[in-house]
Amino acid sequence: NAGVMQNPRHLVRRRGQEARLRCSPVKGHSHVYWYRQLPEEGLKFMVYLQKENIIDESGMPKERFSAEFPKEGPSILRIQQVVRGDSAAYFCASSPPPPPGYGYTFGSGTRLTVV
């Protein structure tokens, strides 16, 4: 049973470039969550998606960030025109259908460095 697969593991982007982070959930999991972790900080919720739907994006910055979870393929977190402050570890988690908050499985994360 494959867990949550995230790629790339490490991503270096220059300021102003775009970053695309991919997440393939556990097989059979229909819910995907993205979190961001800064050094010495806990994880901060960004967005919660089901297939083809954004359920809760209250943690997403209003500009430059977007997320999708298409019918086919992985979930994508997209950051346009990256800035140094976007440097962080981005984690994806998946879970089976509700009740909410149960059965979370996290991926190993993508470490984004903006230079």
Added chain:
Amino acid sequence: TQLLEQSPQFLSIQEGENLTVYCNSSSVFSSLQWYRQEPGEGPVLLVTVVTGGEVKKLKRLTFQFGDARKDSSLHITAAQPGDTGLYLCAGVRGSQGNLIFGKGTKLSVKP
């Protein structure tokens, strides 16, 4: 404002000692989870507690959920170097699916 406060932030102990990590909030959670995270990896779920007053044991780890479902503790007996890592508590509120994380307790167990 941090919704979930974890203490202590850092803990360095010798192998064989006991320790307790606390996770406190003024908010009520429908469930609370504990994770362990190692450097360069994602968090790994240790336990989920749901019922107020619930106690769960996982080998040398004992987890407790407060009666009012606002706080939790993790107790490790006879710590081993393999217990070293970042311990995170995370709460679920109501019908929301996302987790609210504390900042974590960084534990170091020296041989």
